[in-house]
Amino acid sequence: MKQYDVVIVGGGINGCGLIRDLALNGVSTLLIDKGDFSSQTSQSSSKMLHGGIRYLENFDFGLISEALEEKNLWLKLTPHLCFERDFYLPLYNYSKYSPWMLGVGLFIYDFLSHFQNKPFAVLNAEETLKKVPSLDPQGLKGAGKYFDGVVDDAKLTLECLYDALLEPNSEALSYHEVTACHKTEEGYEVTYKSVFNQTSVTVKAKYVVFTTGPFTDQLLPKLNIPWSPQLVTSKGIHLWLKKDSIDAKGSVVLTTKDNRVVFVIPQRDSVLVGTTETPVDQEMFNIKATEKEINYLLNVLKQYFPNAPLSKDSIISTFAGVRPLVKEEGHTEALGKVSRFHKIFRPDDRTYVLLGGKYTTFRRMTQEIAQELVPRLGLTYRPNLTLNHLRQKSIMPTFGVKPKLTIEMVKEIIRTEKVTTFEDLVSRRLSIVEELSQLKDVMGIPVEEVKALFRA
Numbered sequence: 001m002k003q004y005d006v007v008i009v010g011g012g013i014n015g016c017g018l019i020r021d022l023a024l025n026g027v028s029t030l031l032i033d034k035g036d037f038s039s040q041t042s043q044s045s046s047k048m049l050h051g052g053i054r055y056l057e058n059f060d061f062g063l064i065s066e067a068l069e070e071k072n073l074w075l076k077l078t079p080h081l082c083f084e085r086d087f088y089l090p091l092y093n094y095s096k097y098s099p100w101m102l103g104v105g106l107f108i109y110d111f112l113s114h115f116q117n118k119p120f121a122v123l124n125a126e127e128t129l130k131k132v133p134s135l136d137p138q139g140l141k142g143a144g145k146y147f148d149g150v151v152d153d154a155k156l157t158l159e160c161l162y163d164a165l166l167e168p169n170s171e172a173l174s175y176h177e178v179t180a181c182h183k184t185e186e187g188y189e190v191t192y193k194s195v196f197n198q199t200s201v202t203v204k205a206k207y208v209v210f211t212t213g214p215f216t217d218q219l220l221p222k223l224n225i226p227w228s229p230q231l232v233t234s235k236g237i238h239l240w241l242k243k244d245s246i247d248a249k250g251s252v253v254l255t256t257k258d259n260r261v262v263f264v265i266p267q268r269d270s271v272l273v274g275t276t277e278t279p280v281d282q283e284m285f286n287i288k289a290t291e292k293e294i295n296y297l298l299n300v301l302k303q304y305f306p307n308a309p310l311s312k313d314s315i316i317s318t319f320a321g322v323r324p325l326v327k328e329e330g331h332t333e334a335l336g337k338v339s340r341f342h343k344i345f346r347p348d349d350r351t352y353v354l355l356g357g358k359y360t361t362f363r364r365m366t367q368e369i370a371q372e373l374v375p376r377l378g379l380t381y382r383p384n385l386t387l388n389h390l391r392q393k394s395i396m397p398t399f400g401v402k403p404k405l406t407i408e409m410v411k412e413i414i415r416t417e418k419v420t421t422f423e424d425l426v427s428r429r430l431s432i433v434e435e436l437s438q439l440k441d442v443m444g445i446p447v448e449e450v451k452a453l454f455r456a
C-alpha cells in the first residue's frame, strides 16, 4: 500500500494552496478531488481579491486588513491572473450613507491596506455618470471610488497546484472520490474510487486534511470521522452578460432593496454580475442557478440601469456556488452578515478540517495548518516559501492579449495542465464563459476537432 505523509481531500483553492505549501516544505502529499480541480466553489466566486468593503459595517477590521494584504500580494505575484480594478459605489438621495460617511468608510478601507490600495475618491453625480453612463441619473448624488482586485479564481487554484507538482513527492488525482477513511495506529487508510470506472485504491497517510468546503458536513459523517455540523451553507449565483448590455468603464457596487450588495464587474470581454444569498437544501455538487435567482439579479440591474438594453438575451451564461460559512454559536444574522472568518477543526489527532474564510485569504488559512503539520512530520517549516512566484503559468492567459489557439497548443495544455475532460479544458484552462452546449468553436477551432482529442 502506497504511503504519504499527508492526504488532502478537496482540490479547491484551499486544497491546492495547502499542497503547494506542504510540497515546498518537503512533505509527501496526495491531493484528491471528486471532480476537476477548482470545479466547485473556487471557480464560482465573484472573482474578487478583496478586503470586503461591506464587512466594514460588521467592524471585521482584522479580516479586512489581512485580506487586503493578501490581495496586494497576489496582484504582485500573479499579474497574469489578476488585475486591479476601479469600483464605484453610487449614492442616491435614498441611500443609507451620505457622501462624507462614505468618504470616511473608504478612508478606513485604504488605511487598513496600509495605503497600499490605489487612493479612493468621492465623485459628484457628473463625474460618476462619466464613469458609469448607464446608471440612473434620477436622484444620483455621486459615488465612492475605490480599488480591489479581479482574479481568474479557477486558474489561480490550478497554478498553485502546478507549482506544488513541480516538487518531488507530491501527487494529485482529479475525478476520484474519497469513500472511506480508517484510523490506524500510524494515521489513516484512505480509500478513493474513480468516478469513471469505479476502481478503488487504498493508501496510507500519517495525516488527513479535509478542504472539502461546503461538502464537509455531508461528507465527514459518511467517512466515520467524528463530526457535528459546523456550516451555514449559502448559495450565490452569477451572470455573465454581453459586454454592451451595460455601459460601465469600471465596476459598480449596487445596494439592493433587501440591503445586500450586487457587483457589476466588466472583465474578459463580458460583464460579471453577482451575487445572491439563499440557504441551500439540495445537492450542492455542480449546483446551478434557478430562474428565480436569475430574475432577482436582472431586477436589481433594471432598478439601477433603467435605460440599458437588458433582457434575458443579454445573458451569456450563469454559474452558482455555495459559501462554506462557519456557524457561530447564538448568531442568527442574515446570511450576508454571517462572518467570513475561518476555523480549523481537529476531529482527532490525525485529521484537520479547514472551513470558512474567503478565497482571498487562502494562503494565510492553509499556512496555519502547514506550520503545525510540517514540524509534526520532523521537518522545519519555512513560512516564506509561499511568497515566491508560481513557476508554471497556464498556456492560455485569461486577461490581456491572447495568442491564437492552435490544435498543438490544445494538445500541450491537455498534456501539462491536468486536463481530463472537454469541460476542464474549455471552462478552466481556456477560461471561456459561454455555455458549453452553445459552443460552435473553441477559440476558432471547430468543437468536434477539439472533442476528438478526448476520444483518442
Ligand SMILES: Cc1cc2nc3c(=O)[nH]c(=O)nc-3n(C[C@H](O)[C@H](O)[C@H](O)COP(=O)(O)OP(=O)(O)OC[C@H]3O[C@@H](n4cnc5c(N)ncnc54)[C@H](O)[C@@H]3O)c2cc1C
Pocket: 009, 010, 011, 012, 013, 014, 015, 032, 033, 034, 035, 036, 037, 038, 039, 040, 041, 042, 043, 044, 045, 046, 047, 048, 049, 050, 176, 177, 178, 179, 211, 212, 213, 214, 215, 219, 234, 235, 236, 237, 275, 321, 322, 323, 324, 356, 357, 358, 359, 360, 361
Ligand atoms: C457566490 C460566491 C461568491 C464568492 N465571492 C468571493 C470573492 O469574490 N472573493 C473571495 O475572496 N471569496 C469569495 N467567495 C468565497 C470563496 O469562493 C470560497 O471561500 C472558496 O472558494 C472555498 O474554497 P474551498 O477550497 O474550501 O472549497 P471548494 O472550492 O468547494 O473545494 C472543495 C472540493 O472538495 C471536493 N470534494 C468534495 N467531496 C469530496 C470527496 N468525497 N472526495 C474528493 N473530493 C471531494 C469538491 O469536488 C471540491 O472541488 C465566494 C463564494 C461564493 C459561493
